[in-house]
Amino acid sequence: MTTLTLTPTAHARPVTDTLTMLRRNLLRAARYPGLTSFTLAIPVLLLLLFVFVFGGTIGAGVMPGVDPGADGRAAYLDYITPTILLFAVVGAAQSVAITAAMDATGGIMARFKTMAISPGSVLGGPVLGTVVQALVAVAVVLGLAVALGYRPGAGPLGWLALTGLLALVTFAFSWLCVAMGLSARSVETASNTPMILTALPFLSSGFVPVETMPAGVRWFAEHQPFTPIIETTRSLLTGASPDVSTTLQAVGWCVLVGAVGYARSRSLYRRERR
């Protein structure tokens, strides 16, 4: 009779495992670019719509002294490009809810749960993959804006800070979306719940200054994450040094959203599910 050799506790290697999961995620994205291109389509369409259809009029309203028409369009392109970049970020974050729901309902997550890997690696891989995808999407959208005449004024440090900020925003909101994906009953629900995130940039200073909004809406706009995030993005893009308190608010929101999303994802991962 064979005697059992007691298996020593596996040494968890969170960094290696997270990188393995990141590789899996990027491989999936590369193999099936459908989801990624869909998330890219929304910011691209919004940019074209808001510049070419609404821009001529809104631009003149948003920038005092600008004439409607071509000048308005140019002014509005300046005003909303930072906002549209955040749509690219939010779109990417939303797609990770679908990824998480697919893994959870498809059985492979059950396999991961029976293996000696930490929840941080299993869920962190897709989150990091999303950060990569979001930064690519941001570059594409920014390229389009530049092609339309947008001229960012950021210096090297500004670009670095901008990349860091957008990566942080994606990271934080991706954890929230992972939690949404894991709590969804089906993949379809997982693609709907995070839709509320799309509404947030609309109800911010992203499209029009908050001063023009009615009191209630204005209060909301001033107290939700996307207003400070968009204002910090705007300053970094123009090359102005961003307002310290606004930047702290933006970072603070990210830390809060990321922490809540991570904690919730972790507990949902360990929850029984069949």
Next chain:
Amino acid sequence: MTGTTTDLAVDVRGLRKSYGDQQVLDGVDLAVRAGTVTALLGPNGAGKTTVVGILSTLLALDGGTARVAGHDVVTQPGAVRAAIGVTGQTSAVDDLLTGVENLRLMASLHHLGRREGRERVDALLAQLGLTDAARKPVATWSGGMRRKLDLAMTLVGSPSVVFLDEPTTGLDPRSRRTLRDEVRALSAAGTTILLTTQYLEEADQLADRVAVLDGGRIVAEGTPAELKSAHGASSLDDVFLRLTEPSTGPTADPDPTTQEVA
């Protein structure tokens, strides 16, 4: 059954689990000695998958204890996970990746070196007859092939205790044989195997011991030969029918009390 605690790769005592009002497991005792093959049998809904789920740390237990490879599933789940390999009743593969990519993912997660990982993956593909399809996305594979990939993924990390929940369901006769050979080879190499199946012929051929789960408890346990002779049956099918439906049918057991064969 004799044996010290460390002889037992699976040691389940008084295991209880309910879903809402439904008491699925109501005091299950099960011991699997290291290096042996045990088949867990029982009617649909008896709780076989639930037992496997608890032993593989996926499900919480409500009462009793369960130790796997010497570790408690509740207090030392990490150590249990490091020792086990699980093929669940439903497929657990990444459909978007190819067979090779799925297996290499497992190799990386088990921290096998690049070369060691590739060799292990190639060997498993060959053993299970998957080499030809290996580079196609799993989404295009047949159900039986996916099942075999499932098993291969379970084995990449050379687990010392393997749980197989209906591994042969849906497989054609040749694939079933491949799988049986694989189980025998694993067992010969010292791996402990707990499997569930509805093909009782298979349990008869493969298993050192058989346990029948019904009504939330193990109602019979022993070698296939012991169970057959204790019930005067010529096949495990007959044993199964007598044990799990004591009050109906012409084969009703004259003594409906729990049979313990040891």
